[in-house]
Amino acid sequence: MSGQVWVYSESEPVANEVATAAAAVAQGASAEVRMVDIGSVRPATRGSGGRLLLKGPAGHEVSPAVAAEALARAAKDLAPLAVLLGATRDGREVASRLAAKLGIGCMAEVAGLASDGQGMTGERNVFAGKVVAKVRCQFPAVATVKVGAYPKAAAQPGESQEKDVGPVSDQTKTVGREKKPAGAVDLRSAKVIVSAGRGVKKKEDLAILAELATAMRGALGCSRPLSADLGWLPEEHHIGLTGVTVKPDLYLAVGISGQLQHVAGMKDSKVVASINTDKDAPIFQASDYGIVGDLYQVIPALERALAARR
Amino acid sequence: MKIAVCVKHAVDEAELKIGPGGSPLLAGAAGKMSTFDKNAVEEGLRLKAAHQGEVVVFMVGGTESKKTLKEALAMGADRGVLVTADTVAIDALRTATMLAAAMKRSGRFDVVICSEGASDTYTGQVPPMVGELLGIPYVGYARKIEIDGKAAKIERSLEDSVESVEAAVPFATSVVSEINDPRYPTLIQIMQASKKPVEELNGEEIAPAGSRRGVEVLSMSSQPTARKHVMIDGSPDEAAAKLLDALSKEGVLK
The missing domain is CATH 3.40.50.1220 (TPP-binding domain)
Structure with a gap:
């Protein structure tokens, strides 16, 4: 069985950008891309590769804490090479918590992702954009992908997989959400x-x-x-x-x-x-x-x- | 209320020099308290003013970073904990692991406050990692924090929305810079800061790294975006006309 590169974002358009980055990593690592859904399958068409539905967390609203726990449980069993998320504010939280739960490295807000088969490399801005750093992390690894750095992957058919991770509780409660002005x-x-x-x-x-x-x-x-x-x-x-x-x-x-x-x-x-x-x-x-x-x-x-x- | 605030002695990006080969000259580069950490310290002091207790500042860094800890103490924090480590060679999870280990040694904190990200590396990873490693609820990107007894209500500022989140004390959070206006220490406060206690812990002793490699930096290079730097002169009307001509030629004026 070849390895897997997982893609997760709470945002559908961002997930499809991350899918493009994941395809580059998967190619270098001879791995397959899996678009991860948590709790329920999203209706929209998804980017490249197969899908993985993590069952257990209920409802459509998945907080960063719940997403991180569901991904960590599934990753412990299915051992993906890499989990890529979008570098949105929520995505950064999910990625950081996931990396801490698994005790593995997390590259932040990277573009130019590639893999040599043993790990992945990426580029990120540091010192307020004055300098570009090339970073590397050995597999298994987590990364957040810079938003807007990749085109959205076109929908492709692929194998569907399900994994029951059990109920996940949240220590916090979201009681309201207001749209910001446009x-x-x-x-x-x-x-x-x-x-x-x-x-x-x-x-x-x-x-x-x-x-x-x-x-x-x-x-x-x-x-x-x-x-x-x-x-x-x-x-x-x-x-x-x-x-x-x-x-x-x-x-x-x-x-x-x-x-x-x-x-x-x-x-x-x-x-x-x-x-x-x-x-x-x-x-x-x-x-x-x-x-x-x-x-x-x-x-x-x-x-x-x-x-x-x- | 026991409040922990995490700060970082960050590279001062405005002062950072680039070497002839395009690599940043990090050895001996000027440092300062990470810009947004001032908001984290301020929020800690604000919560202390409302709920009594103490504010303890935690930092992972080398000896040169002590001035950042002093600055937080001058702002009004009660004491500091410096976890000594070579910060150039470590990743966010390593930093978070040392911070969490230092906090566990100092007892249980009701609120752990970080800023949303460091002004130099801006990964934003340490705050959620610290929350995770301490095993307490975490609510990031706070623009408002209200605590009533054991219940906290936090406004999370996301890209396109604001979420209201309830959490129970103890909890960890990261604050965005809109949350407050950091105070400036007075001369007297700056002088008194040197008398406040600072405990030094060895990072490797309190949290051995083991064989974990984490995220490694392979190389760094300065890649300024190529700009034309054309200065347009003349009266306002002449300059305006010349600019519009140039922008039309670029094809960026619709």
């Missing part, structure tokens, strides 16, 4: 992002940036101080290491100094343009085009120029 979702899929920083003098002035974003058919983002310290925009608009990671065609940084933590969230943008009064602002080092100038003059000028072209 900000983060819009930013992740936006082709153009206009992003505001401390150069904006007051909250009301964000309106001119929002107008420009609308004129460019884009979305409005911000650096951390505007959401976390000033509260001018909801945290879902915060682009950076601990906020949303974006990769639009055009990223227009307005009044943003360009701290590494901010750049970490936007460095995969296709083209970056910046407007800042300080010619030495680090944002210019992370930009294709820079204008040293007052945003209160340059933004209206951009709006006029845009209007003239349409």
Whole structure:
């Protein structure tokens, strides 16, 4: 029997990205991919390879604690070579807990996954994206896969397997769930992002940036101080290491100094343009085009120029 | 209420120099308290103010990392525990194992607080691992924590939603930076911090590594994204027109 590489994510689209990463690991390790469902089979079509249903945990809502315990019980019996999860907030928790339960290594937020048959390697950003580290972990291993780093795997037929792991209790209870405003979702899929920083003098002035974003058919983002310290925009608009990671065609940084933590969230943008009064602002080092100038003059000028072209 | 807070002496990424071959010069690199750990310390102090008790700061690191522990003590933590280890060569599970072992020696804690991730490596793995190894409920990415007797109510901030979660004390958590505004220690507090007790434990003694290899770093290289760095001059109207021309040529203006 050949080894297995398991894929699990609480998010269907992310699971299908992770499936693509898992296929690369499975190829190097001559293993098979298994898409894992916990509690109940999800109706949607799933990415490459066969499926594995872990029966026992009840219901459709599976908390990180329950997912980690179900995966750990199944892994102890079925001994997969690797378990890959999505590097979402929930996914990081499941992966970490699973690795701790099994006493094995866990690679965090990796891309470029490969296997030499004995273990797997991957690449991850460290020091706020300043450096890329190549990491390796001997099988059996756990990893979380960077969200957005892989295309979604197309659905493929495959063998189905079931495993009863017994009931799993949760020490915590989720009593409510509220959707956040759509900000983060819009930013992740936006082709153009206009992003505001401390150069904006007051909250009301964000309106001119929002107008420009609308004129460019884009979305409005911000650096951390505007959401976390000033509260001018909801945290879902915060682009950076601990906020949303974006990769639009055009990223227009307005009044943003360009701290590494901010750049970490936007460095995969296709083209970056910046407007800042300080010619030495680090944002210019992370930009294709820079204008040293007052945003209160340059933004209206951009709006006029845009209007003239349409 | 006994509160444990975990902190890390992180590489100061802004100060980190890159060598000629593209490798980061980690030997002797400047360090600082991991940015978001200040929120973890602050939350510990906030809970202490509301429920009495003590705040104990735990850290795995070398002797150079003591200034981070001191900073947490200056902010108001009561005492510190330094678990000595070579942090360059260890992975998250090893760090978490040493932290959990150190906490078990210090008695049972009601609340264990970490930040969501270290500002240098940002794996976010240590907090759930510590919770798991201590065998207590864990609720990560907290943006609000309320404790009433033995019952805690925590708001978890996820990508697209906020969850309300109930847990019983003792529990472990990681906090996001929105949860509070960390205080700055006063000069007097900084001076008093040196008098607060710091216990030193040897990581290998309290939690032998055995033959486990974990995650290994094979190589590190700086790969700056290639940018054009074109500076556009002229009056605001001229600069705006030139920028739009350039963006049109790039094909990124719809």
